[in-house]
Amino acid sequence: MSIIPLPQLLALLCCCGLAAATQGPTDPSTPPNLGLAHFHNLTFDPGTWTLSWACGGHDGAVMSCTVIDQEAGIRRRVRSRGCRCRFQPMELHRGVDLEVAGDKGHAQVHQTLRFENEGAPGSGAENLTCEILAAHFLCCYWAVGPAAPDDIRYSLRVLNATGHEVASCSAAPGTPPTRCQADDLTHLPRLAYIVVTGQSRTGLVRFLDAVVNTKGIERLGPPDNVSASCNFSHCTITWAPPPTWAPMTEQDFRFEIEWKSCPPLSSSTQKAEPSSIAQKVVIAGREDNAFAFPSPAPRGRLWVRVRAGDTRSDRWSDWSPALELGSEATTPPRALVLAASSCAALLCALALGAACRRLALSRRLLPPIPGIRDRVSDDERVNSETLRKDLLRP
Numbered sequence: 001m002s003i004i005p006l007p008q009l010l011a012l013l014c015c016c017g018l019a020a021a022t023q024g025p026t027d028p029s030t031p032p033n034l035g036l037a038h039f040h041n042l043t044f045d046p047g048t049w050t051l052s053w054a055c056g057g058h059d060g061a062v063m064s065c066t067v068i069d070q071e072a073g074i075r076r077r078v079r080s081r082g083c084r085c086r087f088q089p090m091e092l093h094r095g096v097d098l099e100v101a102g103d104k105g106h107a108q109v110h111q112t113l114r115f116e117n118e119g120a121p122g123s124g125a126e127n128l129t130c131e132i133l134a135a136h137f138l139c140c141y142w143a144v145g146p147a148a149p150d151d152i153r154y155s156l157r158v159l160n161a162t163g164h165e166v167a168s169c170s171a172a173p174g175t176p177p178t179r180c181q182a183d184d185l186t187h188l189p190r191l192a193y194i195v196v197t198g199q200s201r202t203g204l205v206r207f208l209d210a211v212v213n214t215k216g217i218e219r220l221g222p223p224d225n226v227s228a229s230c231n232f233s234h235c236t237i238t239w240a241p242p243p244t245w246a247p248m249t250e251q252d253f254r255f256e257i258e259w260k261s262c263p264p265l266s267s268s269t270q271k272a273e274p275s276s277i278a279q280k281v282v283i284a285g286r287e288d289n290a291f292a293f294p295s296p297a298p299r300g301r302l303w304v305r306v307r308a309g310d311t312r313s314d315r316w317s318d319w320s321p322a323l324e325l326g327s328e329a330t331t332p333p334r335a336l337v338l339a340a341s342s343c344a345a346l347l348c349a350l351a352l353g354a355a356c357r358r359l360a361l362s363r364r365l366l367p368p369i370p371g372i373r374d375r376v377s378d379d380e381r382v383n384s385e386t387l388r389k390d391l392l393r394p
């Protein structure tokens with residue numbers, strides 16, 4: 001066995017090292033970039049979600065593009081059309097990686113591009129929320145970025161899937177605007193892309209964007225035309241569903257009814273006694289928009305309100321103004337009270353007349369007249385309180 005001299009050993013090692021280096025590590029997942037030079041001027045337009053490149057040299061190539069948002073774990077792939085790929089509206093504020101790839105014969109072409117949200121970290125708006133109010137307005141709110149420059153001015157635009165502006169607003173000058181309202185929703189699509197951009201003299205400001213399902217951001221108003229009435233056994237509350245921007249069917253609605261019965265105002269002190277515990281019920285939307293429940297105790301008062309829910313977004317409207325049905329809910333019509341009291345007066349007079357006759361005849365003690373009032377107020381339609389007052393009236 002011969003010993004290899006040191007210089008020769010070094011030369012041998014170098015050779016092997018070089019051989020290994022030229023062979024290189026191969027990554028089976030990415031095809032060799034044979035066609036790097038094929039995509040000239042690869043550019044991305046965030047306003048239309050379009051990746052495009054200079055045409056020429058790709059005729060017959062099958063191309064696909066991929067957009068990757070690493071942070072959100074989103075990966076979407078589309079086929080190319082001509083020398084461009086158009087993606088569906090998507091959030092871009094975290095930055096995205098874009099890839100274009102194709103086959104030409106046996107050669108594969110592949111190129112990537114990084115799109116960044118340029119500007120100082122923390123300069124952009126945060127926590128964007130939007131809602132459609134009163135079936136007519138898109139109202140959006142956000143917070144000023146923690147590192148936003150002092151002269152920041154944010155403005156908001158709403159785009160449809162082809163990148164056309166369908167609504168916009170920039171808030172009044174002065175304090176940094178964090179809210180704006182778009183009044184014309186005529187062209188607002190089901191999927192809207194909303195972007196808040198910022199401007200400052202100190203440099204670029206990051207943008208904040210969101211893709212919003214406009215059907216899910218509608219905040220319903222309280223039900224309209226709420227009314228309630230009671231008979232002896234039941235009270236019925238009726239309402240009209242609130243107007244909505246997106247067409248809604250009965251099944252998209254639900255309603256919550258809350259009611260409480262209160263004892264009558266005490267006639268001596270005119271103070272309300274403690275009320276009963278409120279009762280609530282949620283019902284599915286239906287054609288009659290009405291709900292009946294047992295009447296409160298006779299001569300009680302009733303307090304009732306209703307709110308509308310959107311089954312698509314799980315959100316509730318504000319409550320309708322509470323309706324209070326006073327004793328009129330259980331008091332008979334005035335004519336009946338008058339009739340009852342005149343009847344009672346007549347009975348009184350007859351009884352008195354009879355008593356006087358008996359007194360005159362026998363001069364014995366007046367026998368007790370069996371409860372006139374009780375007999376009259378046995379009829380539960382008659383409010384004994386009212387009756388008593390009427391009787392005592394001069």
Ligand SMILES: *[C@@H]1O[C@H](CO)[C@@H](O)[C@H](O)[C@H]1NC(C)=O
Nearest residue numbers: 039040041042053054055056
């Ligand atoms: C790429 O863009 C530059 C500048 O816009 C232009 O001069 C050049 O011709 C373009 N290349 C191709 C292949 O279109």
Ligand SMILES: *[C@@H]1O[C@H](CO)[C@@H](O)[C@H](O)[C@H]1NC(C)=O
Nearest residue numbers: 125126127142143144145146
């Ligand atoms: C946005 O909301 C998050 C989570 O609620 C909160 O931590 C953050 O401070 C908010 N940003 C601003 C600028 O208010």
Ligand SMILES: *[C@@H]1O[C@H](CO)[C@@H](O)[C@H](O)[C@H]1NC(C)=O
Nearest residue numbers: 160161162163164166187189
């Ligand atoms: C976006 O709006 C423009 C202008 O209103 C309209 O021409 C276009 O068809 C709309 N795109 C979609 C996808 O609705």
Ligand SMILES: *[C@@H]1O[C@H](CO)[C@@H](O)[C@H](O)[C@H]1NC(C)=O
Nearest residue numbers: 224225226239240241242243
């Ligand atoms: C509410 O009542 C008014 C007057 O009765 C009526 O004109 C209106 O159409 C009603 N609204 C709804 C939503 O039913």
Ligand SMILES: *[C@@H]1O[C@H](CO)[C@@H](O)[C@H](O)[C@H]1NC(C)=O
Nearest residue numbers: 230231232233234235236292
């Ligand atoms: C009272 O109202 C309820 C619910 O509207 C109804 O079902 C019932 O027949 C009414 N009773 C009388 C005596 O009118």
